[in-house]
Amino acid sequence: MRSVAGHENPPHSTSLTFRITNVRGCRYHTHMNVSSKPERTRLSAEDWELAALQLIAEQGVGALAVEALARQLGVTKGSFYWHFRTREALLHAALERWEQYGEREVLGQIEQITDPRKRLPELFRRVAHELQPHRVYAALLKALDHPQVVPVMARVSQRRMEFLTTAYREAGLPPGEALNRARLTYAAYVGFLQLNFTLGLPRINLEEFDAYVEHMIATLIPA
Template identity: 25%
Template sequence: MTQATDPRAPGSGTNTGRMKEDRLSKQDWLDAGLKLLGKTGPGGLRIDHVCKAMKVTKGSFYWHFRDRRDFLGSLFDHWRRRETTGLIRHVETTYDRAEQRIWHVVEFVTLGTYDVGTEVAMRQWGQSDPDVRAGLKQVDAERLGFFTRQFESCGFDTEPARLRAISVYSFTLSCGYMLTGETRDALRLRLRQSLDLLLARD
């Protein structure tokens, strides 16, 4: 997925704090919020904490968001677009074969640049916020739907495809929680062998 151009690139004028605040986009705030969420958990998402992390005043925050609740809702939607909807769209338009699509997601989440810390924090947040919990159910359904479609494309009927989708989703996410001591090469081999077992036909 492509990254948005940084609107804070230095111009010809003096780079004052006021100019920095004026140039902050809504995405800047949301990207910063996700980074803070991954570091501190949901408890760190207070307006003053976010403003402090971005080194700006609250005036810039209220230019883009009505209040903290608006910010939190936008933050979850941004995370879902970036790490689920956008990722799925990218994979489905980039790779022709279902096996490649599945493997790309598995490898990206476990061995790539996927932000596991924010994923974990989102799950923690969902334990105390019913709106986030409902959103996470939709995210899981969207991700499982993606994997199910891929296994169906590999020739499996709907129910066997869904069972395989749950399996690959489970061992992909669990890598962010388990400390197995594996090297990257050993982890890649294990994941590849696990996927091959799920793709095998009797």
């Protein structure tokens, strides 16, 4: 007889055994139909979290439904409710995972650039051309009414803003201006995410996009 509100021995323990790479390949089917079960091994909580993040990136937080996710993974709800106590718990775990791993990819490489003058232009160009890892961020930006994503986004945005502020200071701006310039830069980044691969506003092509990025660099970064 199971306990009323929970499992007897569920892996809900926020296990610190992080496996970054996936053990099973079953999270790369972007649009697989039902009756396509690529690998019918068992699932882990991590699989659910990664699939949740992928679904969030593609269709937004509002589309995160457990039965839809189960269909996509080739199982039913019964599997889900063994790994997670509730849908809210899955969202929490997925957001936590994203906050911990999804960051270092961009900011980690930039910190290795020693010359402070070269750092900001390189950051701009890299972010502009590697927009794929920012799709989750863009999706979460549209879910800021959701109480669970607000603190996560506040922390992430705060960290990025601080990074930008110190970068502008090291580039020669006085502290007050560096903070305001960081605000302006980050707002431009966020707005660009919204206007482009959620709305497809100017439907800009590649060479024109490069010109826009260089215009941004020339306008925002002090010589």
